[in-house]
Amino acid sequence: MYCSVWIPGHISGFFEVCIDDCIDRSGSTGVGINLDKGLVVEVDVSRSSETTVDCDGAGRLAILKLLSEVDEEYDVNVCYEYELPVGMGFGMSGAEALGGVLAVSKAIGYPKTVNQLARIAHEAEVELMSGLGDVGAQLYRGVTVNTKPGAPGKNEVDSILVSRDRKVHLLTLDKIETCSVLSDEKLVEKINRSGNDKISRFLEKPTLDNMVKLSREFTNEIEIAPEETMEILNDLDTYGVNASMAMIGQTIFSIESPDILSRFGEVITTGIADRGPIIIELKK
Numbered sequence: 001m002y003c004s005v006w007i008p009g010h011i012s013g014f015f016e017v018c019i020d021d022c023i024d025r026s027g028s029t030g031v032g033i034n035l036d037k038g039l040v041v042e043v044d045v046s047r048s049s050e051t052t053v054d055c056d057g058a059g060r061l062a063i064l065k066l067l068s069e070v071d072e073e074y075d076v077n078v079c080y081e082y083e084l085p086v087g088m089g090f091g092m093s094g095a096e097a098l099g100g101v102l103a104v105s106k107a108i109g110y111p112k113t114v115n116q117l118a119r120i121a122h123e124a125e126v127e128l129m130s131g132l133g134d135v136g137a138q139l140y141r142g143v144t145v146n147t148k149p150g151a152p153g154k155n156e157v158d159s160i161l162v163s164r165d166r167k168v169h170l171l172t173l174d175k176i177e178t179c180s181v182l183s184d185e186k187l188v189e190k191i192n193r194s195g196n197d198k199i200s201r202f203l204e205k206p207t208l209d210n211m212v213k214l215s216r217e218f219t220n221e222i223e224i225a226p227e228e229t230m231e232i233l234n235d236l237d238t239y240g241v242n243a244s245m246a247m248i249g250q251t252i253f254s255i256e257s258p259d260i261l262s263r264f265g266e267v268i269t270t271g272i273a274d275r276g277p278i279i280i281e282l283k284k
């Protein structure tokens with residue numbers, strides 16, 4: 001049994017961490033952009049005497065959680081085709097988890113709604129601290145505004161529509177392990193103070209340009225950007241380019257002037273996703 005799915009990449013511009021004992025209330029609020037580059041997850045599944053899943057991280061945990069709900073045992077072979085780099089703030093761990101459960105449920109014919117599946121992926125992400133709001137946002141297209149934290153179905157995600165020709169330009173520098181930031185209490189306090197202010201101010205003027213501007217203020221205030229990233233952002237200021245850091249990775253994103261951005265390294269240009277997850281192929 002085989003299934004392949006596609007999940008959009010997601011950049012968070014600013015966010016607030018909201019951890020609760022109950023997974024349905026645990027996650028984040030914040031504003032982000034779903035990209036038309038993302039992750040393809042392919043799974044090959046066969047019946048077995050013992051369940052095995054041959055990948056790591058959020059994808060593995062999410063698939064194991066899903067399979068713990070069924071009586072049969074399966075061998076799951078997982079293959080990822082990353083259209084964006086991992087660990088650089090593109091929600092690839094969320095895409096692994098969401099893509100994994102969507103593909104396996106289809107492959108084994110275990111019917112569940114999108115929110116039921118996404119809740120499992122969200123739970124895996126929150127348990128590993130590899131993401132908080134990505135899975136909830138990745139179900140949608142465009143620019144997402146997460147105003148109530150929690151598992152998909154219990155959270156509240158609004159969005160803004162932007163013209164199809166808007167692009168996002170990305171300069172990827174290095175990885176930052178998401179859980180290393182989220183497990184630092186002092187840092188989370190700083191993130192939450194700043195994030196809360198940016199979300200309110202975004203809602204007063206919900207535009208893509210304002211999103212990038214507020215993201216940049218957030219980046220300045222939370223002080224997690226490594227020196228090289230901050231230097232490039234400051235240089236971009238002198239050229240009048242509105243840019244910020246993708247949370248949480250050493251990636252600079254901008255919605256203008258790819259020519260100026262490319263003076264600092266190779267630039268990836270992507271559109272803004274006009275769809276959420278899709279099933280590419282299913283073979284029983």
Ligand SMILES: Nc1ncnc2c1ncn2[C@@H]1O[C@H](COP(=O)(O)OP(=O)(O)O)[C@@H](O)[C@H]1O
Pocket residue numbers: 056057058059085086087088089090091092093094096128129130131176177178179247248249
């Ligand atoms: N606790 C963990 N154990 C194993 N793998 C992990 C863990 N946390 C994250 N990962 C894996 O590390 C990679 C990077 O995750 P993350 O830092 O969340 O970056 P991204 O910004 O791409 O979502 C992903 O493949 C994810 O599944």
Ligand SMILES: CC(C)(COP(=O)(O)O)[C@@H](O)C(=O)O
Pocket residue numbers: 010012014015027028029030032088089090091092093094130131132133134178247248249
């Ligand atoms: C910013 C982050 C907490 C992590 O994002 P990533 O590093 O891309 O997994 C995200 O999940 C969010 O809640 O907005």
